[in-house]
Amino acid sequence: METSIEIVVRPTEIDVNGHVNNGKYVDYLEWGREDWYEQHGLDYDTLLGLGAITxxxxxxxxxxxxxxxxxxxTIxxxxxxxxxxxxALRQEIRKADGTIAADAVVTLVTIAPESRTSRPVPAPLADHFTS
Known part of the structure; x- marks a missing residue:
C-alpha cells in the first residue's frame, strides 16, 4: 500500500543556491518511510516486539x-x-503540480536487535509486499 505525507519547505532547509539542500531530501524520504511504517502498524516498538529493527x-x-x-x-x-x-521501498517527492522533484529506491535490511545481524523479514512486514 502506498502512503503519502505533505510537508512545507522551511527556510532552514534552503542552501546558498536558494533551493532545498541535497541532504534535506534524505530527511524528507526518512519522514516518508517512518509514516509508511506507522500507517502499516509497524512502528519501532512493534518491530522491536517482533525481534527486528530495520x-x-x-x-x-x-x-x-x-x-x-x-x-x-508530497512524499x-x-x-x-x-x-x-x-x-526496498520506492519513494517520490512530488511538487504541488504533481511534478516529480526527486525519486529514490531505499533498500533496508532487517536485523535482530540483540545480535545486530541480519534476520528474515518478519511476516507482518513482508505481508505488505505481497498484497
Missing part, C-alpha cells in the same frame, strides 16, 4: 527538479521488492 543499507536518489522555500511537497512511499532479509 536499517538502511542503500539509497539511490535522483534529483529531478529543484524545490524552494514555502513549496508544498510518496510504496513497496518495491522483498528479499529474505531485505526489502
Amino acid at each position: 536499517v538502511t543499507v542503500n539509497l539511490n536518489l535522483n534529483f529531478r527538479k529543484e524545490c524552494r522555500q514555502g513549496e508544498r511537497l 510518496v512511499t510504496r513497496p518495491e521488492r522483498l528479499g529474505r532479509t531485505s526489502f
Whole structure:
C-alpha cells in the first residue's frame, strides 16, 4: 500500500543556491518511510516486539527538479521488492503540480536487535509486499 505525507519547505532547509539542500531530501524520504511504517502498524516498538529493527543499507536518489522555500511537497512511499532479509521501498517527492522533484529506491535490511545481524523479514512486514 502506498502512503503519502505533505510537508512545507522551511527556510532552514534552503542552501546558498536558494533551493532545498541535497541532504534535506534524505530527511524528507526518512519522514516518508517512518509514516509508511506507522500507517502499516509497524512502528519501532512493534518491530522491536517482533525481534527486528530495520536499517538502511542503500539509497539511490535522483534529483529531478529543484524545490524552494514555502513549496508544498508530497512524499510518496510504496513497496518495491522483498528479499529474505531485505526489502526496498520506492519513494517520490512530488511538487504541488504533481511534478516529480526527486525519486529514490531505499533498500533496508532487517536485523535482530540483540545480535545486530541480519534476520528474515518478519511476516507482518513482508505481508505488505505481497498484497
